[in-house]
Amino acid sequence: MKANSPADTLVELEDAVATCPPDRCTRILSGILRLLTSRGDRPQELLAHVTDGVLLRLMERVEAGALIQLSTALADLEIAPPKTVRRLASHPDPTVACPVLLRSRSLSTADLQSIAGSSGERQQDAIAARASIDPPVIEALIKGGARSACLVLIGNTEARFSDSAYVALAERCQADDEITKALALRPDTPDAVMRELLSASRAPRSDTVPKATTSRQSTSTAPVPPKLPCAAAYASARPEIVALNRIGKLNDSTVNRFAIRGETANLFTALSVLSGTPIEIVEHVMTDDDCEGLVMACRASRLNWQTTLAILSNRRGTRLSFAERERAQHMFETLLLSTSQWTVRWGEIAANVKESSRGSRGAKMGVSR
Numbered sequence: 001m002k003a004n005s006p007a008d009t010l011v012e013l014e015d016a017v018a019t020c021p022p023d024r025c026t027r028i029l030s031g032i033l034r035l036l037t038s039r040g041d042r043p044q045e046l047l048a049h050v051t052d053g054v055l056l057r058l059m060e061r062v063e064a065g066a067l068i069q070l071s072t073a074l075a076d077l078e079i080a081p082p083k084t085v086r087r088l089a090s091h092p093d094p095t096v097a098c099p100v101l102l103r104s105r106s107l108s109t110a111d112l113q114s115i116a117g118s119s120g121e122r123q124q125d126a127i128a129a130r131a132s133i134d135p136p137v138i139e140a141l142i143k144g145g146a147r148s149a150c151l152v153l154i155g156n157t158e159a160r161f162s163d164s165a166y167v168a169l170a171e172r173c174q175a176d177d178e179i180t181k182a183l184a185l186r187p188d189t190p191d192a193v194m195r196e197l198l199s200a201s202r203a204p205r206s207d208t209v210p211k212a213t214t215s216r217q218s219t220s221t222a223p224v225p226p227k228l229p230c231a232a233a234y235a236s237a238r239p240e241i242v243a244l245n246r247i248g249k250l251n252d253s254t255v256n257r258f259a260i261r262g263e264t265a266n267l268f269t270a271l272s273v274l275s276g277t278p279i280e281i282v283e284h285v286m287t288d289d290d291c292e293g294l295v296m297a298c299r300a301s302r303l304n305w306q307t308t309l310a311i312l313s314n315r316r317g318t319r320l321s322f323a324e325r326e327r328a329q330h331m332f333e334t335l336l337l338s339t340s341q342w343t344v345r346w347g348e349i350a351a352n353v354k355e356s357s358r359g360s361r362g363a364k365m366g367v368s369r
Contacts, residue, residue: 052081094122233265274301
């Protein structure tokens with residue numbers, strides 16, 4: 001009796017899978033997954049290619065839940081069946097596609113470029129969040145992807161932008177303030193790009209400024225100070241802020257979120273709790289034209305530079321100029337923690353606030369008389 005070749009055996013197995021019941025296909029799929037993911041002395045590359053055709057057949061016969069399980073398992077394999085991974089990555093259901101799009105090393109740059117240009121928003125976000133992502137894929141996402149993919153890319157510290165990527169991002173920034181803000185806060189954004197962003201932010205946009213008010217607004221460039229929270233807002237914010245501080249969750253990530261979302265009462269209260277200063281001092285440094293006091297308050301609160309920059313960038317209607325940003329960063333990096341804490345609690349800043357408070361009370365008493 002003539003023995004079948006391995007190729008003939010595989011063809012027979014694929015044909016058998018095409019006609020077997022769905023529940024049996026699911027069991028076969030689970031068995032192949034155990035074979036692929038188990039540790040042993042088997043040649044993984046050969047095994048991956050041998051099982052590829054069978055897995056492609058099985059994918060047509062099993063439920064979505066089994067496909068999600070398959071995608072999740074193959075995503076973490078160093079060597080995985082290549083055709084199966086590409087089929088999963090191109091699946092219209094994001095719950096099936098996203099695990100391999102986010103983690104699989106079996107997808108080539110060309111695969112990712114093609115999928116980025118034809119897939120949905122969640123798939124694009126998964127590609128943008130990859131730990132390893134090549135410049136052509138980054139550029140494809142910036143030029144043709146959803147805005148959420150751009151924001152995920154900017155937040156991905158592993159992504160390295162080419163000059164072409166920065167040019168494409170700058171173009172998107174012209175019509176999107178959120179992308180502009182995210183790019184300005186990214187630690188490795190080059191100074192030349194920062195200058196361009198800041199220059200563009202100062203120019204009035206014809207599509208957003210009504211014609212009747214353009215001339216009047218263009219002559220007024222004064223920054224708008226943040227609106228101070230009322231006593232009730234502070235009273236509402238303080239219990240949560242104190243509780244977060246007690247369990248160690250009042251950190252840079254939390255304070256950064258307060259700043260970006262404009263949660264003023266939470267932000268002011270957090271700075272007060274972290275720095276150990278009265279809320280009046282925080283209000284004073286937040287509304288002062290000079291940023292020195294606010295930089296000291298952030299330093300006294302043990303916040304990092306990125307959180308400090310987020311607070312500085314979101315406290316009023318206009319962004320920091322390039323020179324202001326450099327000055328603020330230099331102050332932050334050279335200030336001693338002890339000096340900052342002493343100054344905002346008992347030094348000149350605290351004294352000025354107390355003096356202005358006494359003057360304000362005296363004026364009120366004079367008026368009442």
